Structures are given as C-alpha cells and as structure tokens.
Amino acid sequence: MNSRNWIGGEWIKPAAGEVAVTNPSNTIEQVGVLHLSDPSHVIQAEQAAREAYASWSRMSGSARAGHLDRMADVLEAKSDDVALLASMEMGKPIAEMRGELKRGVNLLRYYAAEGVRANGSVIPSSEQNVLQYTRKVPLGVAGIITPWNFPVAIPIWKIAPALISGNTVIWKPAELASLTATRLAEVFAEAGLPPGVMNLVVGKGSQIGNVLLEQIPLDALSFTGSTSTGLNIAQICAKRNIKYQTEMGGKNAAIVLNDADLETAVPLVVSGSFRSAGQKCTATSRIIVESGIYETFIEALSQAVSQIKLAPALDSEAYLGPVASASQYETVMSYVQLANEEAEILAQGPTATGDQEGYYIRPLVAGGLNAAHPLVQEEIFGPVAAVLEATDFDEAVAICNQSIYGLSASLFTQNLSYAHRFLDEARAGMVRVNQETAGVEYQSPFGGMKLSSSHTREQGQAALDFYTQLKTCAISYQ
Structure with missing residues (x-):
C-alpha cells in the first residue's frame, strides 16, 4: 500500500520524499510507503476545495445526506479491509479497530440524517408583517488535521459534520496513519463524493501543516493532537481570524x-x-x-x-x-x-x-x-x-x-x-x-476543559455549531 493525495477528484503521487511504513507489531515487516507532499499540493487542494464549495454549499441538505449515506455504505462493505490495514499501520488490536470502523459508519449515517433536520429558528419581530429567522450556513473551506491513534473515527467525526453543513475539506492526516487515510479517501471516491469536496494531502506537519495554517485562506480549522501543537495552532488561527477548535491532551x-x-x-x-x-x-x-x-x-x-x-x-x-x-x-x-x-x-x-x-x-x-x-x-x-x-x-x-x-x-x-x-x-x-x-x-458532545480543549465540542449536535455560522434574516412583506 502506498499513500497518495486525492485533490480535486484526482489521484496524485507526491514526490517530496518517501518514508517506509513498518508494522509496529513486527518491525521487520513493511506495510507500505508514505509519499510526502510539498507546499504546492496544499495550495492545489485549497483551490479545488474553493471551487467545489460553490456547488456543494448550494446543494440541498437532502442531496448532501445522500452522499454521506453512500460513503457509509461503501465503508461498511470495506470495513474488514480498512481495519486490517489500520491495525498493521499503527498497531491497534484488530477487534478494537473493527469497532472503530463501525463507529465511523455510524457517524456518517448520524450526520447524513442532519441533512433534513431544522437548521434555524423563527424569531418574533417587533414590527408588523416582518418575518425574522435564523439560518445555519456553512463557513467555507475547513482544514482538518487528525492524529494517528483513531485513524478512522476521528477523521470521520470531523469530516462528516463539516460536509453535511455545506463546507468543503482539506484533510491532513498524521504521518503514522496516512496509509489508512489514503484507503479512506479511496472509499469515499468509490462512493461518488464529488471532486474537490474532500481533498487529502499527505506529508509532514513541518512541511505542509504550516502552509495550511499560515498561507492558505481557510475558513475553519479542526485539530486533534498534542497540547503544545494545539496552542500554537490556536495562536495562528486567532491572528488570522480563522474559526478553530483544538482537542488536545488529557490526564x-x-x-x-x-x-x-x-x-x-x-x-x-x-x-x-x-x-x-x-x-x-x-x-x-x-x-x-x-x-x-x-x-x-x-x-x-x-x-x-x-x-x-x-x-x-x-x-x-x-x-x-x-x-x-x-x-x-x-x-x-x-x-x-x-x-x-x-x-x-x-x-x-x-x-x-x-x-x-x-x-x-x-x-x-x-x-x-x-x-x-x-x-x-x-x-x-x-x-x-x-x-x-x-x-x-x-x-x-x-x-x-x-x-x-x-x-x-x-x-x-x-x-x-x-x-x-x-x-x-x-x-x-x-x-x-x-x-x-x-x-x-458518537451522538454525544466530545471535548474537555482547561488545556484539554479550545472550549468547543466535537460529535453530536455540537459539531454542527462549529462548522456553521448563524445568519439572521428578515423580510418585510407589507
């Protein structure tokens, strides 16, 4: 298995370097090769995501839900294959990994159901013959940075609510989970996810993560990883006025x-x-x-x-x-x-x-x-x-x-x-x-207090709050 980028619906083999991936259960066994990206791939991914956003955000919630349902169907059919690769890549016992795949399928179906649920509320106006209401609208292009310890569940619990809300995604997985990330992208491509809606860029955080954070015009950034990295991400995003969430350490x-x-x-x-x-x-x-x-x-x-x-x-x-x-x-x-x-x-x-x-x-x-x-x-x-x-x-x-x-x-x-x-x-x-x-x-909010979190929540209904912004609408019909 070799890693690949998936950008704008096209498969790209980056050439900024190679890293052999060995099995942590048996270090003499090579599982695959990680092909590293350079900054140009991140820029290309943002362009693809921005272009896809124009049509994806205007798509009905029901239509977006159909895509997530198909993603769940294909992932369920491929679960054993994905679980085997993930266990070999990062060492989680196969029984646990199969449970994680089931969770990923459930997350996709849970958020697919949000496509036909209410996304706003009517607010009484002080004026006569005025309809006033709120709508949750997408943010734009969301950057997703995921860790290696849950190579399936965490990416999906970030990507699924981002997509159903109408955002497009640039996903940068951890190096230790990049083969699994490539396999997930293959699953989503097979499910017919439109080009550019989700873009996978594989590589070292020091080479492409900083480009994603500091140069790309992101509208949101969701990160799970170490506290030190999360605090640095928060500082950069705050300076650039990028909406962010960081899930970090625990004791x-x-x-x-x-x-x-x-x-x-x-x-x-x-x-x-x-x-x-x-x-x-x-x-x-x-x-x-x-x-x-x-x-x-x-x-x-x-x-x-x-x-x-x-x-x-x-x-x-x-x-x-x-x-x-x-x-x-x-x-x-x-x-x-x-x-x-x-x-x-x-x-x-x-x-x-x-x-x-x-x-x-x-x-x-x-x-x-x-x-x-x-x-x-x-x-x-x-x-x-x-x-x-x-x-x-x-x-x-x-x-x-x-x-x-x-x-x-x-x-x-x-x-x-x-x-x-x-x-x-x-x-x-x-x-x-x-x-x-x-x-x-998966239907409950996930997140911490103090230095464990940036005070937002993932999963459940709370995830939809992060990936949307409120628009207040009013129309006079006199």
Missing part, C-alpha cells in the same frame, strides 16, 4: 470509593488504562482510591493486570498491542524507567506473546507517588497508570482536579449523593459514574 482520573462494586470497577479501570496501549486522550492515567479499600483494590487490580494479553495487533484475542512507533516507544519507556526508579511497581502485565520484534510495552501500574510527580501530572500516552490514595471523597475530587487538563473523569460508587456531587464538582468536559474514562458515544 484522566478514575476515582474508586470505599463502597464501589469492585467487580465492575476493576475491569473498567483496566480497560480505560490499557486498551489501545493507553494511546487515547481519554485513557485512565490516574487511579484515585479511597483508603478503606486501597489494599483490596490494588490486589484485585494487580491480578487483573497480570492476566492481560499483550500480543500482535492482528491477534483477535489481543487485549492491547504495541505502541504505534519507535518514537512513541522511546517516550513511553522513559516513563517506565522513571517509574522503576522513583515509584513502587504495584502491577505489571506479562510480556508479549510470540517471538516477533515490535514496540511492545508491558502494562504498568505505579504507586507511592505524590500528586505533583511527573507520572501523575504529565500525559504519557502509553500503558502506564499511577495510583494515588485519598482519605475521603472530598480529597479524591481535589486530587482529580489537580491537573492542567480536564478532558474526562469517572467515579465508582453506589452512593447517589457522591455521584451527583462528582458530576458537579469534577472539572472535566466528560464525567461518568460507574463507567470508564475512555470513550464517549
């Missing part, structure tokens, strides 16, 4: 109170911490346990972690696979080393099955740390979690809120009063009781 906490049902809590904490090798912005990275059950919980957690299956991504029974790349492996292993040097290792999973060479990191739970320690405060983005002990509910919530991030948080309890207090007091954009921190349903 999510799961609180387990004395009355929690551990048969429910332990599997969900383990899943939140270690599915996808911890490479989720909503992953459980801090586990806060009330003193009365601390020892019992740690014993149960250790037992559960010891039974986790670390295996190649295409193993259907893999609980977690490798991390996505050599650089990701080096970063996460630096935190593993820090844990071995400065923390108490409370639990650690077994080594990977098989004899293949890959970027495998055993799941690890560290304790004996204070709330200011780097393992507790910094986003690791790997299968490493820290446990903290709290004397009561109030201290647990205070520790939960002691973070520059505020994406997701969860509480395990049978106490209804504590449950409602937690939902009120936890400073996170997504708060859940007796559920894991990771994930949110």
